[in-house]
Amino acid sequence: GGAKAQTSPPTKKVSDLFPDSSYPVGEEVEYKNDNAFRTTNEEKRHLDRMNQDFLTDYRQAAEVHREVRKYAQKMIKPGMSLTEIAEGIENGTRHLTGHMGLEEGDNLIAGVAFPTGLSLNHCAAHYTPNAGNKMVLKEEDVMKVDFGVHVNGRIVDSAFTMSFQPQYDNLLAAVKDATNTGVRLAGIDARLGEIGEGIQEAMESYEVEINGTTYPVKSIRNLNGHTIGHYSIHGGSAGKSVPIVKGGSNEKMEEGEVYAIETFGSTGKGIVRDDMETSHYAKVADAPKVALRVASAKTLLRSIDKNFGTLPFCRRYLDRLGHEKYLLGLNNLVQSGIVQDYPPLVDVKGSYTAQYEHTILLRPNVKEVVSRGDDY
Numbered sequence: 001g002g003a004k005a006q007t008s009p010p011t012k013k014v015s016d017l018f019p020d021s022s023y024p025v026g027e028e029v030e031y032k033n034d035n036a037f038r039t040t041n042e043e044k045r046h047l048d049r050m051n052q053d054f055l056t057d058y059r060q061a062a063e064v065h066r067e068v069r070k071y072a073q074k075m076i077k078p079g080m081s082l083t084e085i086a087e088g089i090e091n092g093t094r095h096l097t098g099h100m101g102l103e104e105g106d107n108l109i110a111g112v113a114f115p116t117g118l119s120l121n122h123c124a125a126h127y128t129p130n131a132g133n134k135m136v137l138k139e140e141d142v143m144k145v146d147f148g149v150h151v152n153g154r155i156v157d158s159a160f161t162m163s164f165q166p167q168y169d170n171l172l173a174a175v176k177d178a179t180n181t182g183v184r185l186a187g188i189d190a191r192l193g194e195i196g197e198g199i200q201e202a203m204e205s206y207e208v209e210i211n212g213t214t215y216p217v218k219s220i221r222n223l224n225g226h227t228i229g230h231y232s233i234h235g236g237s238a239g240k241s242v243p244i245v246k247g248g249s250n251e252k253m254e255e256g257e258v259y260a261i262e263t264f265g266s267t268g269k270g271i272v273r274d275d276m277e278t279s280h281y282a283k284v285a286d287a288p289k290v291a292l293r294v295a296s297a298k299t300l301l302r303s304i305d306k307n308f309g310t311l312p313f314c315r316r317y318l319d320r321l322g323h324e325k326y327l328l329g330l331n332n333l334v335q336s337g338i339v340q341d342y343p344p345l346v347d348v349k350g351s352y353t354a355q356y357e358h359t360i361l362l363r364p365n366v367k368e369v370v371s372r373g374d375d376y
């Protein structure tokens with residue numbers, strides 16, 4: 001394409017590709033039934049027009065996400081190390097937002113919103129390589145690519161699954177269908193429990209044959225979608241969860257909320273537990289002011305505050321900022337309740353899990369699937 005086309009690897013800021021902040025609007029879906037009035041209601045449209053900066057920031061982050069994942073889907077091949085995959089995605093996000101995140105505070109303006117999840121096979125979420133990781137993507141792997149982009153704290157949390165053998169196609173189809181069902185059922189006044197029921201029904205209508213054995217696809221019952229707040233990946237203490245199985249709460253979705261609709265399918269037990277070495281961490285929003293005994297914990301906490309705030313980070317990001325021998329301090333911050341650790345979440349060994357995730361905006365007059373692309 002002309003001057004307006006993105007390079008591969010992606011290097012051009014999207015703010016240069018879309019002058020006057022004219023980023024693509026996400027998929028707009030009208031509200032149904034009792035909320036259908038919102039489409040034309042002047043007061044709701046006025047409220048929406050008042051959110052221009054919020055919408056522009058969200059759409060810029062979403063465009064970065066689409067362009068980076070398009071590159072990732074093309075470049076990721078078996079034989080590549082997980083580290084080079086993660087760094088390729090993170091550097092794409094940094095170049096396209098124009099924020100490399102090396103100077104203090106820079107990553108809080110725009111850039112990487114949380115660690116690049118590259119969870120394999122029975123591992124469903126929160127896995128990214130730590131320094132020294134030698135893992136290489138294999139042809140038989142099922143990899144969940146879950147990464148975040150933010151602009152001024154407006155976080156796009158979106159994920160997809162990559163596989164290289166057709167035997168996994170039905171597993172991926174089940175989860176893509178389940179996530180799209182969740183996106184369709186979501187809306188102002190939609191009840192969280194009913195969304196979970198619909199997701200599970202779609203998910204569990206599939207089966208998949210892998211290496212000669214046929215498995216029913218199960219919805220992972222202790223994983224869920226979630227609200228997203230300003231610089232807050234799970235909507236903080238008032239955050240809501242979107243179940244992906246029946247039996248959830250009667251609570252309703254509300255006007256102005258932002259949700260990550262994510263579903264996970266599995267050929268295993270359909271339950272995950274913590275396992276393996278932790279890579280993902282985040283400062284707790286209303287953390288207690290604890291007197292820190294460990295000196296290194298103090299300097300580390302100052303760096304976390306200045307570079308990530310409450311955005312999740314991983315050990316590789318601390319390495320990149322020049323921190324060394326920080327593990328004692330980091331573990332002290334976790335023990336003190338100042339930083340939350342997010343260990344990898346795994347189903348049983350030998351099982352296969354898949355994920356799709358979109359971020360949706362419950363605007364006053366319309367539902368916008370801001371992370372929608374022509375890929376998923």
Ligand SMILES: O=S(=O)(c1cccs1)N(Cc1ccc(F)cc1)Cc1ncn[nH]1
Pocket residue numbers: 114115117125126146157224225226233234239240241260262280281282312313342
């Ligand atoms: O499972 S969560 O911890 C959660 C918390 C409350 C409801 S769901 N989590 C939030 C998160 C935690 C750490 C991260 F580095 C990034 C995100 C969901 C998620 N993980 C990846 N994409 N979405």
Ligand SMILES: [Mn+2]
Pocket residue numbers: 097098099109110
């Ligand atoms: Mn900028």
Ligand SMILES: [Mn+2]
Pocket residue numbers: 146147157158159262357
């Ligand atoms: Mn995610």
Ligand SMILES: [Mn+2]
Pocket residue numbers: 157225226260262357
């Ligand atoms: Mn999420």
